[in-house]
Amino acid sequence: MEKQRMNEVPSAKKLIYNRIAEQGVVSKAELMAVFSFTSSTLSRLLDEMVTDRLLLTSGLGPSSGGRRPILYEINPAYGYFFGLEISRRYSALGFFDMRLNPMSFTRWRMDEAMTPTQFVEHAANNIRSILNDHQIERRQVLGIGVGAVGPLDREKGVILRPLNYPAKGWTNVPICSLLEQATGIPSRLENGANTALMGEHWAMRSENLQHMLYVHAGVGLRSAMMSNGRIVHGSLDMEGSIGQMIIQTDGPRLHDSGNYGALEAFVSVQALEKQARSHAKMGRDELLSAYNVTPEQINYDLLLRALSHGNAYVSELFLQSAAYFGIGLANLINMFHPEKIILGGALLNSHEQFYDTAIRIARNNTYYYPEYQPSFSKGVLQEDAVATGAALMMRNALAI
Structure with missing residues (x-):
């Protein structure tokens, strides 16, 4: 690794801290091999960080011929996030120490009653309960990281105009200020696809991945990209724009707006519901008779039940959607050339065949295959990735 040069002590401490956080336990000699410091300067910085309780000494490492080296690790109880x-469909709240160890996780369904006001009240009540359970004071909590469906104004902490929330009112919601008012804890907003990728990148840090792609297929389609270890932000925070990728020029569109033949019209919870309802109205009655429903009552939960029961018609719906998803993935891969692609969301977890079909189609349509073969994964953190990445974002923003 090329040595990094720093000019001011605060930024130097932050880089040292991040390095120790990534490695777990580190000796001074290992830090000397990474950063361009004199031995005395590095010793002083480490001593100051131990005094400030940012770091802990963690015993002695093996000797390489001289005195055994002191080992350093970050203090997990310095603060919490x-x-x-x-x-x-669902929201989640995770509670983490400085090492990003999850101390608590809770999830709840986003139904028609979960308006922004109700959501903030529910989250704030859970935060109070978690702190009480762990006997941790609010002042010890350094921040709330929020990963949300876009579009967003990240700088102002506002959720702008997301589509398809079950409850009303999710337009121009100043979510960070609402959370801060309800909890007294500073908050920061990022789109959920980005925080999911941050979380998975952290969980896979031993692989030293630099170029990653994250794609979430659920109620909508979301994506995030990392280049040289950093999240790529566009001029607009439109994480759902992948759904507008045109894969069939004379194809349908999902809503009254958006592109005709867009990926979201073939690969999304809504697309599957729309297709099944349309087919039922045209005479496909196996779902209607098997579950005693009308076409309008066909929803994703019912489709999942039919899929788990081996319904051939529903299986074909999902596999067709997976094939289209693979084509969309191939387009993204051919543009960005990532090392690893993380796939998440309700559709990817609906059935193993959906995942397998999607990556097979993607591989077959990847340029330079088989010479270039990115790896695919459902991730390490999976459904915990968004919340974990949001907490990591807050730790990364911590001034040291």
Whole structure:
């Protein structure tokens, strides 16, 4: 690794801290091999960080011929973070120490009653309960990271105009200020696809991945990209724009707006519901008779039940959707050339065949295959990725 040069002590401490956080336990000699410091300067910085309780000494390492080296690790109890996921089907709240060890996780369904006001009240009540359970004071919590469905104004902490929330009112919601008013804890907003990728990158840090792609297929389609170890932000925070990728020029569109033949019209919870309802109205009655429902009562939960029961028609719906998803993935891969692609969301977890079909189609349509073969994964953190990445974002923003 190329040595990093720093000019001011605060930024130097932060880089040292991040390095120790990533490695777990580190000796001074290992830090000397990474950063361009004199031995005395590095010793002083480490001593100051131990005094400030940012770091702990962790015994002595093996000797390489001289005195055994002191080992350093970050202090898990220096402070704590909440990571909050705001999504359209489920939301989640995680509580983490400085090492990003999850101390608590809770999830709840986003139904028609979960308006922004109700959501903030529910989250704040859970935060109070968690702190009480762990006997931790609010002042010890350093922040709430929020990963939400876009579009967003990240700088102002506002959820702008997301589609398809079950409850009303999720337009121009100043979520960070609402959370801060309800809890007294500072908050920061990022789109959920980005925080999911941050979380998975952290969980896979031993692989030293630099170029990653994250794609979430659920109620909508979301994506995030990392280049040289950093999240790529566009001029607009439109994480759902992948759904507008045109894969069939004369194809349908999902809503009254958006592109015709867009990926979301073939690969989303809503697309599957729309297709099944349309087929039922045209005479496909196996779902209607098997579950005693009308076409309008066909929803994703019912489709999952039919899929688990081996319904051939529903299986074909999901596999067709997976094939289209694979084509969309191939387009993204051919543009970005990532090392690893993380796939998440309700559709990817609906059935193993959906995942397998999607990556097979993607591989077959990847340019330079088989010479270039990115790896695919459902991730390490999976459904915990958004909240974990949101907490990591807050730790990364900590001034040291």
